[in-house]
Amino acid sequence: MNNNNKIKVLLVDDHEVVRAGFRILLSSQPFIGQISDLDRGELVTQEYERFKPDVVVMDLSMPGIGGLETIRRLQKLDSDAVILVYSIHDEAIYVERALEAGAMGYVSKNSAAEVLAEAVKSVAEGKRYIEESLLPEVDDVRHDNIEHYRKVLDLLSPREFDVFCRLAKGMTAHEVAADMHLGYKTIANYNTQIKSKLRVNTAADLANIAVVLGIIKP
Template sequence: MNQNRISILLVDDHEVVRAGFRILLLSQPFIGEIKEVNRGELVAQEYERLQPDVVVMDLSMPGIGGLETIRRLYRQAPKAVILVYSFHDEPVYVERALQAGAKGYVSKNSAAEVLAEAVRTVAQGKRYIEQALLPEICDVRHRDIECYREVVDLLSPREFDVFCRLAGGMTVHEAARDLCLGYKTVANYNTKIKSKLKVNTAAELANIAVILGVIKP
């Protein structure tokens, strides 16, 4: 990033939409130069020429479309930082964009500040998925370690403490005693944790914890 200002390649086939994004992004002090492209076929070429810090792109475009654009750019430049900003908030689109090489995904229905924060986050080398999308895309049946990490990040510090103990084999009573909390309090945490992780049993909690390396198998 040049002088801590993030340069962006904005990819969308609608000129009015690009203009709106430009205004939104340039209102942030950490955003630098913004270049625009109106179709996916030009992205790899323009990325090579401009070397932007972040590529912000839609998925619904004529021609090769957004997902294929991501795949082609990722194959050409594996270090490219791609953030999807799309009206598609269905799980299948989020999953496929991430699998293709995107580092983040934000819905166009989100607040303006969410996009700005997403840009800054992915520019720092981190993954960013809008929180509202996480419970939907991270069904534990997918057995996706990155997905598990994203969901576990939604746990509060205390919820994570309870998660680790229950996943490690403690009963609710034992976890309550170990954490110096009431049984009902830990039972409530247990319910919230299972709801967030979309599981029903302690065995499923243990499986997630093993995959994440929180506990040893």
């Protein structure tokens, strides 16, 4: 933490309204100091070095490189970076992937406002924070399906995982390319690589895997 013991926060979310809401919520807390914000992951490492935040609060589903790849890049830049994911995704697989990438905590956007403030304070103090409502689902995956779960996850890079999630939810390659600000050919190549790694041939196969992993509901 900085010298006045207030937590400097960097917010990363592609929705301006969400960032504005975060600012209002966090700035009302006596333990929060300066706040900076960005709308995409590509800018995070540069702003991190300039602003030197105590905590980075980050969404996962952003255009461009996405949250998981951004976490990976931050961890490569500074292995001590404190990252809290604040995401609409409350499925266990997202929590596990974020923690594995290097996040210190995970909070759902469906949670009460005070939960985010509590989470920021906790991770700034070096404590891992996972929203309580997410813990049972995460524990179930760890205990009941851990071996299969790990094998599937380890096959995909963070970027491939982001593409996989979009394809599994029914987006076309053109739609994924537009959403991630990448070329169609790039997404088509990812699509081929992902199917090869998972040993499947169709979009339906990807959807079935996503259902098993809890990414989409059956």
